[in-house]
Amino acid sequence: MKVILINNEHSGARFLELGRKTRAVLSLCFLGVPLSMLGLGYFVAQLAPTSMQRDINLGAMQDELEQQSEAVADLRAASQRKLQALTRSAAELEASLVRLDALGQRLTDLAGLEQGEFDFGSKPALGGPLLRNDEGTALRYDLGTELKALEQRVLDREQQLEILQSLLLNRQFADDIYLSGRPIKKGWMSSAFGSRTDPFTGRNAWHGGVDFAGKDGSDIVVVAAGVVTWSGERSGYGDMVEVNHGSGYSTRYAHNKTNLVEVGDLVKKGEVIAAMGSSGRSTGPHVHYEVYKHGRPVDPASYIHRSRR
Structure with missing residues (x-):
């Protein structure tokens, strides 16, 4: 293959003889570069949607995590409020129990009953098998268990007071119908x-x-x-x-x-x-x-x- 080179200053021309390898290299350069650019453009075009989709997925995951974090915060706040309410209930039950114990002890003393017949100073006697969950492990202690125990103690005191009241009323009735004393205040x-x-x-x-x-x-x-x-x-x-x-x-x-x-x-x-x-x-x-x-x-x-x- 011959290449003619023209020089404007001398109005002459030069001839170059290209060999087979040289022609192959030049052909590869002229054809390979456009093809490479075309392939690169195609790759970039294919990669752009994938990157955008990944960014969208990451944004959705971040939004979901934020929502879950808010839900956990709300649940924690609700649990805290419930715990505070249960704590107040336990304190109120304990205060009521103290008053019932004091009243019961006072009535027992006034009635002249023997100690032990009505016991307002100790917890009621309880018993039963150890409760276990479906997995066979013992149930853990919680505030709800304490509330139930306090309610049981209050119920026990109320039952004792009802019996004591009935006893005192019967005794009062017997005293009222018992003939004794004088029919005058002065004389x-x-x-x-x-x-x-x-x-x-x-x-x-x-x-x-x-x-x-x-x-x-x-x-x-x-x-x-x-x-x-x-x-x-x-x-x-x-x-x-x-x-x-x-x-x-x-x-x-x-x-x-x-x-x-x-x-x-x-x-x-x-x-x-x-x-x-x-x-x-x-x-x-x-x-x-x-x-x-x-x-x-x-x-x-x-x-x-x-x-x-």
């Missing part, structure tokens, strides 16, 4: 039960009660709880009040100035039921007090001075 015994000289005839006569003298209009009180079965005038008694106490007992309060209760009224022990006077067959202000047991008069003195053990 003195002026006549005893049994045989005596009648103040009107001067003869020996039977006196079926005891007399308590005092100031006109002073209080007359019932010696035990019961139901009023008579309130009004009765021959020889003047204005009289009769109270039925159950178990076969009844009492009478006679010669009253004024009756303050009516038939059917429920009266408590020590309640004022009348004012002292001198109505009926009487020589002066006093109360004639009688006690009946199963319909028969008995000496009130044995009930006036007795006390419940």
Whole structure:
């Protein structure tokens, strides 16, 4: 292959003879460079979408991680609030338990019960097998377990208090219907039960009660709880009040100035039921007090001075 070189200054030309290897190298240069550029462009074009897709995937993963981080933060805050609420509940239960223990101990002391019959100073006796989860391992202690234990202690104290209340109410009821004491707040015994000289005839006569003298209009009180079965005038008694106490007992309060209760009224022990006077067959202000047991008069003195053990 010949190459002609022209020189403008000398208007001459030169001829170059190219060999086969030289022609091959020149052909490779002229053809290889464009092909290489074309291949590089294609590679760059293929690589650009892959890089963009990778950037998009990385951005999506970062957004998801941020959302998960926010969810974990919200869960942690909610757990903290729940823990605080459970802690407050535990503190309130503990405070209630302390008050119940103090009240129960006070009532036990007031009732004169033996120590140990009602125990408000120790935890209730509990038991049972060790609980295990599905994997066979023991369940871990948590605040919820402590709350359940406190609730159990409060329930135990409430049950003891209910029994103690019932016991005290029964004892109070028994005390209320127990005949004892005098039917007056102020005064003195002026006549005893049994045989005596009648103040009107001067003869020996039977006196079926005891007399308590005092100031006109002073209080007359019932010696035990019961139901009023008579309130009004009765021959020889003047204005009289009769109270039925159950178990076969009844009492009478006679010669009253004024009756303050009516038939059917429920009266408590020590309640004022009348004012002292001198109505009926009487020589002066006093109360004639009688006690009946199963319909028969008995000496009130044995009930006036007795006390419940």
